[in-house]
Amino acid sequence: MATKDLSAYDMEKVPSAENMKFGIVVSEWNYEVTGALARGAVDTLKKHGAKDEHIVVKHVPGSFELTLGGQLFAENTDVDAILLLGCVIQGETRHFDFICQGVAQGATHLNMKFNLPVIFGVLTTDNQQQALDRAGGKHGNKGDEAAITAIKMVALQQGLENGE
Ligand SMILES: Nc1c(NC[C@H](O)[C@H](O)[C@H](O)CO)[nH]c(=O)[nH]c1=O
Numbered sequence: 001m002a003t004k005d006l007s008a009y010d011m012e013k014v015p016s017a018e019n020m021k022f023g024i025v026v027s028e029w030n031y032e033v034t035g036a037l038a039r040g041a042v043d044t045l046k047k048h049g050a051k052d053e054h055i056v057v058k059h060v061p062g063s064f065e066l067t068l069g070g071q072l073f074a075e076n077t078d079v080d081a082i083l084l085l086g087c088v089i090q091g092e093t094r095h096f097d098f099i100c101q102g103v104a105q106g107a108t109h110l111n112m113k114f115n116l117p118v119i120f121g122v123l124t125t126d127n128q129q130q131a132l133d134r135a136g137g138k139h140g141n142k143g144d145e146a147a148i149t150a151i152k153m154v155a156l157q158q159g160l161e162n163g164e
């Protein structure tokens with residue numbers, strides 16, 4: 001099955017992030033991958049106008065903790081969007097399934113609970129190579145994708161809230 005280039009997008013269709021504030025929660029598990037996701041996300045947000053001081057990055061131990069990290073951002077800051085960045089790689093047991101389900105459901109819950117764009121930037125792969133391919137490799141960078149998604153959702157929300 002063809003895999004989309006996660007970093008390919010129409011620059012003209014991305015609103016300015018100049019006045020937007022972002023919180024980024026990064027899992028420390030598989031940090032060779034998640035660190036690359038974070039760099040891609042920060043670089044992309046700044047490429048579209050976000051100010052350094054409006055991008056706050058915090059780390060959590062694993063992807064399962066991304067949800068609480070996002071909730072802490074939502075409860076204690078005035079960010080306009082939160083990016084959850086992680087990498088879960090299938091092991092020998094079903095632990096993978098529970099982590100992935102937990103963080104996916106957690107991210108969805110935060111979107112609804114706080115009426116705030118919470119972006120699911122978590123790689124869920126069979127092996128490390130698939131993850132590396134999507135963290136700045138041949139399939140682009142899911143961190144870039146998460147950043148663009150965050151910008152577009154903030155612009156959508158602000159537009160609708162302003163009656164546009
Ligand atoms: N195996 C992976 C984990 N496991 C750790 C969990 O995310 C969590 O920290 C633990 O279960 C304690 O609550 N985390 C990843 O992000 N990626 C993995 O591949």
Ligand SMILES: CC(=O)[C@@H](O)COP(=O)(O)O
Nearest residue numbers: 089090091092093095096
């Ligand atoms: C995906 C994971 O949870 C990682 O810790 C691998 O765990 P296991 O090999 O015990 O399934």
